[in-house]
Amino acid sequence: DAGVTQSPTHLIKTRGQQVTLRCxxxxxxxxxxWYQQALGQGPQFIFQYYEEEERQRGNFPDRFSxxxxxxxxxxxxxxxxxxxxSALYLCASSLGTGGEQFFGPGTRLTVL
Amino acid sequence: GENVGLHLPTLSVQxxxxxxxNCAYSNSASDYFIWYKQESGKGPQFIIDIxxxxxxxxxxxxxxxxxxxxxxxxxxxxxxxxxxxxxYFCAEIDVLSTGANNLFFGTGTRLTVIP
Numbered sequence: 001d002a003g004v005t006q007s008p009t010h011l012i013k014t015r016g017q018q019v020t021l022r023c024x025x026x027x028x029x030x031x032x033x034w035y036q037q038a039l040g041q042g043p044q045f046i047f048q049y050y051e052e053e054e055r056q057r058g059n060f061p062d063r064f065s066x067x068x069x070x071x072x073x074x075x076x077x078x079x080x081x082x083x084x085x086s087a088l089y090l091c092a093s094s095l096g097t098g099g100e101q102f103f104g105p106g107t108r109l110t111v112l
Numbered sequence: 113g114e115n116v117g118l119h120l121p122t123l124s125v126q127x128x129x130x131x132x133x134n135c136a137y138s139n140s141a142s143d144y145f146i147w148y149k150q151e152s153g154k155g156p157q158f159i160i161d162i163x164x165x166x167x168x169x170x171x172x173x174x175x176x177x178x179x180x181x182x183x184x185x186x187x188x189x190x191x192x193x194x195x196x197x198x199x200y201f202c203a204e205i206d207v208l209s210t211g212a213n214n215l216f217f218g219t220g221t222r223l224t225v226i227p
Contacts, residue, residue, distance in 0.1 A: 004155070033214070042201050042217030043156065056212045090155050097212045103155030 004093050004104035012110045021076040021107045025093030032074040035090040086111045124224045131189040133221045135202035142204035147187045151198045197225045
């Protein structure tokens with residue numbers, strides 16, 4: 001039974017570029033949440049997808065957008081990258097919007 | 113629920129001793145609390161949870177205490193082992209108000225176990 005997987009593991013971009021991160025949920029899960037974890041900080045909630053729609057959103061600008069596919073996998077897109085977007089991006093999946101969340105290993109994004 | 117914080121950023125303990133990690137939260141409406149362990153290069157891993165209608169919950173070598181009067185949460189690890197070295201986060205959820213399981217994390221405490 002595969003857990004939550006994320007790709008790529010690491011990514012380096014320059015300011016102004018766009019990036020897409022990918023997440024496959026744990027088998028049987030239908031809900032995906034994304035978190036941003038800056039160095040030395042706790043994860044911060046970005047948004048949650050369920051039934052291919054954004055259901056909840058944290059305090060992040062519109063540059064951050066996402067998508068969920070019919071197979072429950074999800075993408076996080078960030079446009080016009082800023083240096084401050086450098087962080088570990090975590091994906092968590094759950095069964096339903098109220099279920100226990102299981103985290104993936106994250107994607108380390110570095111913006112130069 | 114966005115102001116979950118921790119009293120101590122670092123904690124060093126001798127192997128075999130008990131560890132206590134503390135956390136303060138500010139949202140009195142939070143109804144569910146979770147402790148996570150995060151090892152280097154990995155995502156947060158669930159340790160133990162507690163609902164707001166409880167004041168204590170025990171797991172294997174871990175105990176979580178909740179004091180709603182002072183909005184304080186603690187994680188006790190018995191007989192701490194080198195494998196317990198990691199960053200520990202408390203997180204809160206306000207399921208009843210939001211209808212969702214969005215986690216609000218604190219900054220974290222780095223636990224170092226000295227052999």
